[in-house]
Amino acid sequence: MRCLVLAGGYGTRMQGILGERPKALADIQGRCVLDRLLDGLSPLVSQVSLVSNARFYPLFEAWAARSPHSVQLFNNGSTQADNRLGALGDLDLLLSKIGYDAPALVVASDTVLEFSLNGLLQQFQRTGFSQLAVRRNSDPADQRRRGVVQLDAEQRVIAFQEKPEHPESDIAASPIYLLTPEALARLPSYLAEGRPKDAPGSFIETLCQEQRVEGWWMPGALFDVGNPESYQAAQDGLS
Numbered sequence: 001m002r003c004l005v006l007a008g009g010y011g012t013r014m015q016g017i018l019g020e021r022p023k024a025l026a027d028i029q030g031r032c033v034l035d036r037l038l039d040g041l042s043p044l045v046s047q048v049s050l051v052s053n054a055r056f057y058p059l060f061e062a063w064a065a066r067s068p069h070s071v072q073l074f075n076n077g078s079t080q081a082d083n084r085l086g087a088l089g090d091l092d093l094l095l096s097k098i099g100y101d102a103p104a105l106v107v108a109s110d111t112v113l114e115f116s117l118n119g120l121l122q123q124f125q126r127t128g129f130s131q132l133a134v135r136r137n138s139d140p141a142d143q144r145r146r147g148v149v150q151l152d153a154e155q156r157v158i159a160f161q162e163k164p165e166h167p168e169s170d171i172a173a174s175p176i177y178l179l180t181p182e183a184l185a186r187l188p189s190y191l192a193e194g195r196p197k198d199a200p201g202s203f204i205e206t207l208c209q210e211q212r213v214e215g216w217w218m219p220g221a222l223f224d225v226g227n228p229e230s231y232q233a234a235q236d237g238l239s
Helices: 012-018 035-039 057-066 087-098 120-125 181-185 187-191 200-210 228-237
Strands: 002-007 047-052 073-075 104-107 111-113 130-136 145-153 157-162 171-179 212-219 222-224
Touching: 002 035, 002 087, 035 104, 035 111, 047 057, 047 087, 057 073, 073 087, 087 104, 087 187, 087 200, 111 171, 120 130, 120 171, 120 212, 130 145, 145 200, 157 200, 157 212, 171 200, 171 222, 181 187, 187 200, 200 212, 222 228
Parallel strands: 002 047, 002 104, 047 073, 130 212
Antiparallel strands: 104 171, 111 222, 130 171, 145 157, 145 171
16 A cells, blocks of 8 residues: 655644644654554555655655655655645655555544554455544534534545634544545546645535545544644653
8 A cells, every 4th residue: 555645744833832844754752653653554564655856855855764764755846835735736746756556544644643544545445445544522612723624424535624613513534535536536636626625525525526435434543733722742752
């Protein structure tokens, strides 16, 4: 299975803590976020590709030189937030380099998992449909900042709202996607239509109206370093 890691953002909310480092290279109890992420994924994936902006690309090159993980790096050419490609633009750039014709696990680079994704791969292999990692979220205010999912009895995503003002369920999407070649092939035309490109959930919102996408229930905790509060939670909560 291919794994595509999106690291092209600038993470301005974390500059006070990280300075001129990307979130993926933030230290969590002596190991960087990206190494922790790939530690868990390495038994399941055969190829890892990561896209970075031009500003942080040299830092990822230095990381790759000392990391135990083998990663193919790509530079999206962005030099500041104003000319960033957005997460979906970054994903399309990666796919244009390595191909749209095989399934891909897509993850955000600022994510650390306390569980295996083996169950996600098993569900994908069993059904053959694109998968979206989901969890229950009991905080309505937090739910307004996330992708909100509705599932039917067969775990099919029947509705998806990206950061809605009035969430219609307590099921939250997580930044983990396992997409079929048919789903990946839809991305170039989605972007050509001028649709939102910053959040992967915006693509899922469109995709689930056209193709079958299933929800996969995460069996454990997920931490990110998207803001100072979640970064501290990861520092305190990871074993």
